[in-house]
Amino acid sequence: xxxxxxxxxxxxxxxxxxxxxxxxxxxxxxxxxxxxxxxxxxxxxxxxxxxxxxxxxxxxxxxxxxxxxxxxxxxxxxxxxxxxxxxxxxxxxxxxxxxxxxxxxxxxxxxxxxxxxxxxxxxxxxxxxxxxxxxxxxxxxxxxxxxxxxxxxxxxxxxxxxxxxxxxxxxxxxxxxxxxxxxxxxxxxxxxxxxxxxxxxxxxxxxxxxxxxxxxxxxxxxxxxxxxxxxxxxxxxxxxxxxxxxxxxxxxxxxxxxxxxxxxxxxxxxxxxxxxxxxxxxxxxxxxxxxxxxxxxxxxxxxxxxxxxxxxx
Amino acid sequence: xxxxxxxxxxxxxxxxxxxxxxxxxxxxxxxxxxxxxxxxxxxxxxxxxxxxxxxxxxxxxxxxxxxxxxxxxxxxxxxxxxxxxxxxxxxxxxxxxxxxxxxxxxxxxxxxxxxxxxxxxxxxxxxxxxxxxxxxxxxxxxxxxxxxxxxxxxxxxxxxxxxxxxxxxxxxxxxxxxxxxxxxxxxxxxxxxxxxxxxxxxxxxxxxxxxxxxxxxxxxxxxxxxxxxxxxxxxxxxxxxxxxxxxxxxxxxxxxxxxxxxxxxxxxxxxxxxxxxxxxxxxxxxxxxxxxxxxxxxxxxxxxxxxxxxxxxxxxxxxxxxxxxxxxxxxxxxxxxxxxxxxxxxxxxxxxxxxxxxxxxxxxxxxxxxxxxxxxxxxxxxxxxxxxxxxxxxxxxxxxxxxxxxxxxxxxxxxxxxxxxxxxxxxxxxxxxxxxxxxxxxxxxxxxxxxxxxxxxxxxxxxxxxxxxxxxxxxxxxxxxxxxxxxxxxxxxxxxxxxxxxxxxxxxxxxx
Numbered sequence: 001x002x003x004x005x006x007x008x009x010x011x012x013x014x015x016x017x018x019x020x021x022x023x024x025x026x027x028x029x030x031x032x033x034x035x036x037x038x039x040x041x042x043x044x045x046x047x048x049x050x051x052x053x054x055x056x057x058x059x060x061x062x063x064x065x066x067x068x069x070x071x072x073x074x075x076x077x078x079x080x081x082x083x084x085x086x087x088x089x090x091x092x093x094x095x096x097x098x099x100x101x102x103x104x105x106x107x108x109x110x111x112x113x114x115x116x117x118x119x120x121x122x123x124x125x126x127x128x129x130x131x132x133x134x135x136x137x138x139x140x141x142x143x144x145x146x147x148x149x150x151x152x153x154x155x156x157x158x159x160x161x162x163x164x165x166x167x168x169x170x171x172x173x174x175x176x177x178x179x180x181x182x183x184x185x186x187x188x189x190x191x192x193x194x195x196x197x198x199x200x201x202x203x204x205x206x207x208x209x210x211x212x213x214x215x216x217x218x219x220x221x222x223x224x225x226x227x228x229x230x231x232x233x234x235x236x237x238x239x240x241x242x243x244x245x246x247x248x249x250x251x252x253x254x255x256x257x258x259x260x261x262x263x264x265x266x267x268x269x270x271x272x273x274x275x276x277x278x279x280x281x282x283x284x285x286x287x288x289x290x291x292x293x294x295x296x297x298x299x300x301x302x303x304x305x306x307x308x309x310x311x312x313x
Numbered sequence: 314x315x316x317x318x319x320x321x322x323x324x325x326x327x328x329x330x331x332x333x334x335x336x337x338x339x340x341x342x343x344x345x346x347x348x349x350x351x352x353x354x355x356x357x358x359x360x361x362x363x364x365x366x367x368x369x370x371x372x373x374x375x376x377x378x379x380x381x382x383x384x385x386x387x388x389x390x391x392x393x394x395x396x397x398x399x400x401x402x403x404x405x406x407x408x409x410x411x412x413x414x415x416x417x418x419x420x421x422x423x424x425x426x427x428x429x430x431x432x433x434x435x436x437x438x439x440x441x442x443x444x445x446x447x448x449x450x451x452x453x454x455x456x457x458x459x460x461x462x463x464x465x466x467x468x469x470x471x472x473x474x475x476x477x478x479x480x481x482x483x484x485x486x487x488x489x490x491x492x493x494x495x496x497x498x499x500x501x502x503x504x505x506x507x508x509x510x511x512x513x514x515x516x517x518x519x520x521x522x523x524x525x526x527x528x529x530x531x532x533x534x535x536x537x538x539x540x541x542x543x544x545x546x547x548x549x550x551x552x553x554x555x556x557x558x559x560x561x562x563x564x565x566x567x568x569x570x571x572x573x574x575x576x577x578x579x580x581x582x583x584x585x586x587x588x589x590x591x592x593x594x595x596x597x598x599x600x601x602x603x604x605x606x607x608x609x610x611x612x613x614x615x616x617x618x619x620x621x622x623x624x625x626x627x628x629x630x631x632x633x634x635x636x637x638x639x640x641x642x643x644x645x646x647x648x649x650x651x652x653x654x655x656x657x658x659x660x661x662x663x664x665x666x667x668x669x670x671x672x673x674x675x676x677x678x679x680x681x682x683x684x685x686x687x688x689x690x691x692x693x694x695x696x697x698x699x700x701x702x703x704x705x706x707x708x709x710x711x712x713x714x715x716x717x718x719x720x721x722x723x724x725x726x727x728x729x730x731x732x733x734x735x736x737x738x739x740x741x742x743x744x745x746x747x748x749x750x751x752x753x754x755x756x757x758x759x760x761x762x763x764x765x766x767x768x769x770x771x772x773x774x775x776x777x778x779x780x781x782x783x784x785x786x787x788x789x790x791x792x793x794x795x796x797x798x799x800x801x802x803x804x805x806x807x808x809x810x811x812x813x814x815x816x817x818x819x820x821x822x823x824x825x
Contacts, residue, residue: 167420174406181404185418
């Protein structure tokens with residue numbers, strides 16, 4: 001049971017971080033379908049940082065540097081979307097899709113090259129971080145407390161305050177709803193959209209490193225992040241683009257995802273004799289069902305996905 | 314010496330390739346006055362305002378504020394000089410509260426955190442002072458158009474703007490709201506604000522303005538004191554000739570019932586409740602029936618259901634005694650329904666098609682145009698299009714092959730009218746056929762509608778313009794919140810009376 005709670009919280013953390021990222025981008029008016037790719041690149045940055053840190057580095061420094069590496073990688077990668085979507089007015093769906101394909105592919109190529117350079121016989125795309133990973137975890141009884149859970153709560157609170165209590169949030173959301181109105185009130189729409197996309201890069205990158213350290217101590221980058229970026233988008237839509245509701249939605253999805261990891265710990269679930277594949281599929285199936293029923297009523301930011309052109313009014 | 318002018322635009326000339334949009338125009342706005350700017354569409358009013366807001370730089374001329382030369386290079390410069398504008402299409406974020414919309418871009422804050430209590434206090438004081446009666450916590454999407462407009466006014470006042478520009482502010486309001494707005498404008502002027510009021514409605518200018526400047530085809534015609542002039546003189550200045558405001562028509566001779574709507578209910582796309590609620594009415598041959606009402610009271614959905622764009626939820630629609638409730642759009646067309654749609658860009662034309670292809674949009678499948686094997690007969694299409702262009706005086710750059718997108722609004726509308734009327738329909742549905750057109754084009758379209766009526770057709774007109782509602786039809790049905798709340802003979806009703814019904818303040822039981 002403790003294990004179920006632990007994994008639920010951990011997976012929910014990932015979903016919350018990434019969904020909040022999507023939430024900022026979309027409130028600014030840019031659809032970020034590339035979260036999946038951003039997660040992979042963020043994970044890559046964090047994983048490589050862990051790999052190359054000298055052993056014996058203190059836990060605090062590890063946490064700091066790894067988080068910095070992942071958020072910075074995610075941020076840099078999201079610049080692609082910002083430039084294409086805001087300045088070249090590209091189709092955001094296509095840019096996002098391209099970023100997802102590029103993310104996994106680039107990460108695989110980079111890791112393979114590094115592995116082969118270190119050892120010519122090693123052609124895998126795997127990065128190991130057994131020791132460093134321990135820095136994020138504190139054992140309390142049987143419960144593995146993870147520092148990322150704290151980061152997530154902080155991100156959640158800060159996001160809520162930023163969106164609803166600050167000048168920045170008011171302006172950001174105005175740009176996603178009615179950029180012409182924001183512009184006429186003296187708000188720089190391009191700047192706000194850049195901010196929204198970059199924040200989504202930071203949170204997406206952080207979500208990536210949490211994902212690949214959740215439960216495992218090595219990652220094969222060919223796998224990408226297995227659709228978690230899209231799951232986060234589903235969480236964001238189910239959460240109606242609001243931080244509090246996103247948190248609740250993420251807990252629900254996190255629970256189902258955690259079940260696939262730990263269902264064998266529950267006798268009654270094992271007795272049902274359902275193949276493990278079904279549990280693995282559950283979060284994705286649930287997201288399909290939930291979205292089919294709720295997305296019709298959803299209230300997406302009105303101008304998301306539409307490039308802003310100062311000239312048209 | 315005290316400077317009498319708050320803002321002056323002196324000898325402004327702005328050229329675009331092939332056209333002089335503003336030709337040596339001078340407007341001087343006195344402090345504390347309401348100054349009307351009158352002109353038809355395309356007269357250069359919008360260009361002049363864009364110059365004032367720094368969106369365009371004029372080739373010649375200068376702008377003075379309080380007697381001093383100023384340079385306005387972008388809207389923020391204008392804002393810094395205390396110039397504010399209520400746009401024709403409001404610039405409000407629908408899911409924000411009134412208060413949030415007012416402070417957006419000028420938020421009182423401490424280290425980036427909003428100080429809403431302070432903002433609320435200032436907004437409420439201003440609202441009180443000018444009698445604006447707003448509810449700061451209501452969401453824009455839930456409030457009336459009138460209150461949305463007052464929110465826009467508060468946006469300007471909140472920024473301490475001294476020069477307030479109203480761009481066609483009454484187009485979307487009910488008569489009562491217009492009266493209120495006029496009062497608000499007088500209050501503002503009395504408090505020392507200078508107001509520039511852009512309009513082409515002479516009645517409103519006569520009732521509220523102190524002076525009026527007139528533009529025509531990019532040229533400055535003159536400035537007159539309202540006290541020394543009258544509506545006829547102003548309109549002659551605006552159009553350059555004497556215009557007939559009233560549509561001349563003989564007494565209607567209604568014949569058999571053409572359109573019979575029985576207990577029609579139409580669901581709404583946007584809201585949970587029905588857009589059209591159990592309404593019944595008839596339109597006879599040889600009469601024009603007008604559905605009047607404020608925008609968004611179910612007129613659009615009603616027309617969609619009649620034209621076949623959406624399905625009726627309940628009820629029955631008959632054309633000449635035949636049930637057409639569930640027929641396709643094509644079948645309805647072939648049975649004699651013509652539809653001049655509300656949104657000519659969305660439903661009226663394929664903008665990236667040529668004029669001639671748009672002309673045959675509803676009859677391309679006839680043998681005359683698509684031959685035996687479905688191959689378009691371009692020669693016949695060209696001949697047909699040229700006949701319509703000639704007959705309905707549709708003007709365009711390259712005749713039949715002009716792209717619809719490149720034509721002016723008035724000529725686009727004429728093209729649609731040519732296509733729809735030439736089908737020789739039994740029932741002509743015209744939805745806001747004169748929206749956004751200038752006086753000359755409006756006159757023409759009204760004549761066409763009356764001509765259809767006199768030819769024994771049934772005409773269903775949907776209009777938001779009170780002048781049109783009073784002038785053109787033989788019978789008026791007022792819609793409010795999806796119901797028909799009144800039926801009138803235009804000869805026996807006043808605009809004020811209609812306004813009360815349109816706003817929902819009065820309601821009759823109407824039998825079909």
